Each structure stands twice: as structure tokens, then as C-alpha cells.
Amino acid sequence: MVGTFYRSASPESKPFAENGSKVTESTVVCIIEAMKIMNEIQAEANGMVVEVLIENGQPVEYGQRLFKLKQA
Numbered sequence: 001m002v003g004t005f006y007r008s009a010s011p012e013s014k015p016f017a018e019n020g021s022k023v024t025e026s027t028v029v030c031i032i033e034a035m036k037i038m039n040e041i042q043a044e045a046n047g048m049v050v051e052v053l054i055e056n057g058q059p060v061e062y063g064q065r066l067f068k069l070k071q072a
Contacts, residue, residue: 003034005066007056017067021049029067032060047071 007015007030017029023043032039047069054066 002062003032003039003060005054005056005058005060006031006033006038007052017043017049017052019049019051022072023047023049023069041066043067043069045069045071 007017009016009031016031017023017027023029024046025042025044027043028040029043029049030041032041049067050070051068052066053068054060054064060066
């Protein structure tokens with residue numbers, strides 16, 4: 001396990017990205033917690049989020065897909 005996937009900055013906050021959200025290469029889409037360090041993950045592509053592929057609080061691995069994007 002590399003880390004834990006979080007859709008928002010806190011349980012009370014709204015998700016960084018949801019289905020239908022428009023994102024750019026620099027848009028933060030989630031946080032991965034690894035070794036007690038919160039790492040903001042950017043979209044790395046322009047487009048629209050089509051699907052979130054993992055549930056909040058689930059463990060993630062290197063190279064695992066987290067979102068499906070439809071590129072603009």
C-alpha cells in the first residue's frame with residue numbers, strides 16, 4: 001500500500017473533484033496520505049471528470065487509476 005485516498009481536505013469539506021467537474025493540469029483532484037504526509041494530487045490533463053474510480057478512505061497503490069477523464 002502506498003497511501004490512502006481522500007476526496008476532500010476534511011470530512012466536512014466538499015470533494016475536490018466530482019463527476020462532471022472540469023479540471024486543468026494544475027487542478028487538485030484529491031489527497032493521498034502517505035506516511036502521515038498529505039500529498040495533493042493534480043489532474044495532469046485538461047478535461048472533465050467522468051468517473052471517480054475509488055472510494056474515499058481506501059488504500060491506493062503506485063500506478064492505480066483514480067479518475068476517468070474525458071479530455072478537452
